[in-house]
Amino acid sequence: MIAFALFRESSPALFSLMSAVFGAIIGSFLGVVAERIPPMLLDDETRINLLFPASHCPACQHDLAWWENIPLVSWLALRGRCYHCASAIPLRLWLLELFSFLFFGATAWCIPDIPALFSLWLLSAFLLPLAIIDGRHMLLPDCLTQPLLWAGLLVHLVHPTLPLRDAITGAMVGYLSLWLLYWAFRLITGREGLGYGDFKLLAALGAWCGWQALPTVILLASLTGLMGYFIFIKSGNKTAQIPFGPALAFAGLITFILQIFSLIA
Ligand SMILES: [Zn+2]
Structure with a gap:
């Protein structure tokens, strides 16, 4: 280093x-x-x-x-x-x-902080294929979301940009928040609004960014998803199913970058 x-x-x-x-x-x-x-x-x-x-x-x-x-x-x-x-x-x-x-x-x-830079590259190396695969196949494979979560915890163990406690809490809250939303939506509308892959991806982003950043990630992802939805509708595409993974990946990457900049500022 x-x-x-x-x-x-x-x-x-x-x-x-x-x-x-x-x-x-x-x-x-x-x-x-x-x-x-x-x-x-x-x-x-x-x-x-x-x-x-x-x-x-x-x-x-x-x-x-x-x-x-x-x-x-x-x-x-x-x-x-x-x-x-x-x-x-x-x-x-x-x-x-x-x-x-x-x-x-x-x-x-x-970014002059080399460990933070390498962490960011590692995060992007998972999020880019996840976004592409979910965009094309409506699929967030466990073989990418699970190692991403462990990698997030490991990064904060080796080079903590936030306390490990916050990262572990972030993983749990990330999973549970979307899981609760999924069941609330399903009980009210009888339809599935999210997939289990989305919970796992948000859990991983919670491990990378900490539980405090989760509202930012969800808000940013929702706005991005909404924008994508309108572009889809405008382009004449009537399919109702829009993958949430690319929006989550984008929001997670932006949030982690902002955290690095606030750290080195
Ligand atoms: Zn050929």
Whole structure:
């Protein structure tokens, strides 16, 4: 940690640039996580995991050469199409790499506290695939929400930005508050407004941000969700089901960033 802090202090621009490149590589891996976890969970026939098989075109199955797999660059060079069969490579994968590139670079530039910076990167590495998977499949997998909760507690054990007591209480209150809301909504309307994944994600965010931050997270997530809902309706989409996970992930990330800034201010 001290070596990173010294490096950042001596050449902040180079540190930010290298962080951005690291972010693009992480973003590329997060794309694999977001694409592969749903079939791993939903399709009993599938034989993939996060490492096997190697990166390949899902349309023509050919293994990607190293130059077809460079974060940010390859998608542009190939103009978003497979080199062999010309089928489209999803734009969302490139956007995820671009976002990670900018996010890691910008946060490295703005946050001098290295443990807090690395914690934020870890949090974002869980929240980005969770938001994408929930947005596409209405699913918040336990294999991401559960480790995220433990990681939050561990972060506050190693480098406390808030007392561990507040983090543990945050996890419990986060889960229970949405659980109660779910049952109240269900008893009154007879419908399900939230999923169990939402409770687990808010529990994890409670562990990361502390119980005191939960009202902020819920308010911010509700406003974001509402905005998403209106954009959906305006675009002519009449489906009533809107995933809450992306809004929760966004709200949790913003809240944690604000906490870091209030800490270093
Ligand atoms: Zn192909």
